Amino acid sequence: MRLLIANGYVVDPSSGVNAGRDVLIENGRVSDLLERSESPEGVKVFDATGLIVAPGFIDLHVHLREPGHEYKETIASGAAAAVAGGWSSVCAMPNTDPINDNPAVTRFVIEQAEKAELANVFPIGAVTKGSAGKELAEMGEMKNAGIVAVSDDGRPIPTAGLMRRALEYARGFDLSVVDHCQDASLSAGGAMHEGRWSLILGLKGMPAAAEEVDAIRDCALAKLTGAKVHLAHVSTRGTLEAVRRAKELGLRVTCEVAPHHWTLTDEAVAEYDTNTKMSPPLRSAEHVGALREGLRDGTIDAIATDHAPHHSDEKALEFDQAPFGIVGLETAVGLAFDLVHQGVIDLNRLVELCSANPARIFDLEDRGTLRKNAWGDVTLLDPELEWTFDVSNSRSKSRNTPFDNRSFKGAAVATIVGGRVVYIHPKFAGALQQSAVRG
Amino acid sequence: MAAFFWLVFKMQSPFNRKHLLGIRELEPAEINHLLDTAETFRDVSRREIKKVPALRGRTVINLFFESSTRTRTSFEIAAKRLSADTINISVSTSSVTKGETLLDTARNLEAMAPDCIVIRHSMAGAPQHLARMCDAPIVNAGDGSHEHPTQALLDALTIREQKGHIEGLNVAIIGDILHSRVARSNIYLLTKLGATVRVAGPGTLAPTEFAELVSHGLRVEKTIEAAVDGADVVMVLRIQRERQDSAFFPSMREYAVHYGLHKEHLDLAAPEAIVMHPGPINRGIEISSEIADGGRSLILEQVTNGVAVRMAVLYLLAGGGHDSESESAPTSGERTRER
Secondary structure, three states, X not given: OEEEEEOOEEEEOOOOEEEEOEEEEEOOEXXXXXXXXXXXXXXXXXXXXXXXXXXXEEEEEEOOOOOOOOOOOOHHHHHHHHHHOOEEEEEEOOOOOOOOOOHHHHHHHHHHHHHHOOOEEEEOEOOEHHHOOOOEOOHHHHHHHOOOEEEOOOOOOOOHHHHHHHHHHHHOOOOEXXXXXXXXXXXXXXXXXXXXXXXXXXXXXXXXXXXXXXXXXXXXXXXXXXXOEEEOOOOOHHHHHHHHHHHHOOOOEEEEEOHHHHHOOXXXXXXXXXXXXXXXXXXXXXXXXXXXHHHHHOOOOEEOOOEOOOOHHHHOXXXXXXXXXXXXXXXXXXXXXXXXXXXXXXXXXXHHHHOHHHHHHOOOOOOOOOOOOOEOOEEEEEEEEEEEOOHHHOOOOOOOOOOOOOEEEEEEEEEEEOOEEEEEOHXXXXXXXXXXXXX | OHHXXXXXXXXXXXXOOOOEOOOOOOOHHXXXXXXXXXXXXXXXXOOOOOOOOOOOOOEEEEEEOOOOHHHHHHHHXXXXXXXXXXXEEEOOHHHHHOOOXXXXXXXXXHOOOOOEEXXXXXXXXXXXXXHHHXXXXXXXXXXXXOEOXXXXXXXXXXXXXXXXXXXXXXXXXXXXXOOOHHHHHHHHHHHHOOOEEEEEOOOOOOOHHHHXXXXXXXXXXXXXXXXXXXXXXXXXXXXXXXXXXXXXXXXXXXXXXXXXXXXXXXXXXXXXXXXXXXXXXXXXXXXXXXXXXXXXXXHXXXXXXXHHHHHHHHHHHOOOOOOOXXXXXXXXXXXXXXX
């Protein structure tokens, strides 16, 4: 099976290609980048005129809820939402029921993803058994079964001593430890960012310092152990300062940011809309500004959605009672284009944050690049497409988003996984032709 | 003549909101209108027959998710003096854990077509939540640490009664500011009407960031002495013993010594200073008995004014201030006939 993505403009930060090229994919892998004049015969052609051709986007942080919470999301529905949002690969957090702390669950996740035949799904295993923060989980066995990292996401690693052991042990399997930095003794009972708005709204706050003390701790432990630490969904100025310092010291510390954290401030909570409740919480303008600076200056390595589906019944509870989290797979690229149009980052950096960097962080071999023989995963972007997000049309099973009815400029319009076109925006439905005829 | 006054009064009503969820979003004119309306209702409670037909045939539901005898009673009496039918629903937290959500409760109540729902809830934002789901006007009778608008209104009515005005006054608020909905609503109301507010309490309960709550007119003081100095009004907040498992201060004894209001503090205040407390009081902890029972204490006047304020709020939201004015307006003529 051969697919030619023709007439597009390739942006591939991994190889420095920034030019009009046709991408030929054969047997699921990139076989060549061709000059426009060449025209192989007998291929399926995707006419990408006017589009950006980027390596398939990789989301390091999603919650697909299966097994256990299929009423919120399944691996198939989550993968459908992923490809509709431009993500050819997603990394699934282990906080399912049962928790992915053993190879049987790991294999189940992979099998379900293979059946869905949409996005690549890379499972993340638990750091500790049951993510209970006590005994280490069987990282080696899970790695053999297919995990790409370990995390107790949602539950921060509670003590420095345990984090140290986890890092030392994970290092033996070249696994990153992904930490949700939040000191529970500072954040317990909190429902939003601690600051002026939490005082106004009378909601218990989670101070920025709760994230920062754990982030600083983890950086110190990265130095102690030499292991790879990846800080999930960073949201504060102080965390970025810690990461910046760690990188200057040459430590193996990386971090990701979620689109809602650079887009909204804690003022969005003012009406007690539970779709503005997530952990870490929406922060004040000072922190949002720092995240934008971190995206610009390279401190932030990756964009990750922290896609966290919840049923509408759960989100219909009082603010204090409602669960943390929002869906994000279908709005992330649109929100990333905001950064481009606002001049915070350029298109090349956007692609890097969503492809080459995430592939490097979790060592996803032959992903996040369009080099010869890489996996044929491609995300096609239209930077000028104006669209409005209508959550009632979402592929996700859940509807918990603060971005319903929001207008965007710029979108992922097609997603290709292993040479198979798994999503096309309706406007571009005619771009895929069966014949080899080229204009 | 009097009927004409009422008609004009209502036509010019600057309070056209559907709900009363908080003080923060109100304009000074709206607050003054609520207070003026409350003043006219205060007279009703002083008559032999304490009833007007303003809300005859209307239904007011008191939905209390948090027990509060005095606030619930105050709303109930207010509704009854307006001739409304009242229903009290106390929802214990246990039935919430049984699975019925606020959403379900709201839908059930909505099916009974109430004209107003008064809600008290331990969680901030619950009244906003209810307002989104129900057609009926919602009155916030206290939500978590967020707001308690009718308490602030009755405090303001009490101050206005004593001092004649609010603008230019110095008001001290002492105690657990952080968790207090009463403090928040009072800070908004008093600063909107031109008073200066100084708050004080233990550092754990009166964080300095509180000064950012409003753009001007609020200071956070380190000591009770600094807050009370020259104050025209001293408000003392209740220390909630049930919160003490979180250890915001070492002991009740230490609190009473450093943050309780004593006679000597009042010597620092303005000569005619008044003392208020939203109740119920912890005698000998946040306020000494000699002050609570002394001549400067207005604690019982606050309770009396609470009924008047709640009558005004129910009247303006549940019929009086809205459609079908001719039916629901209690003209002074009617009131005179009832005497």
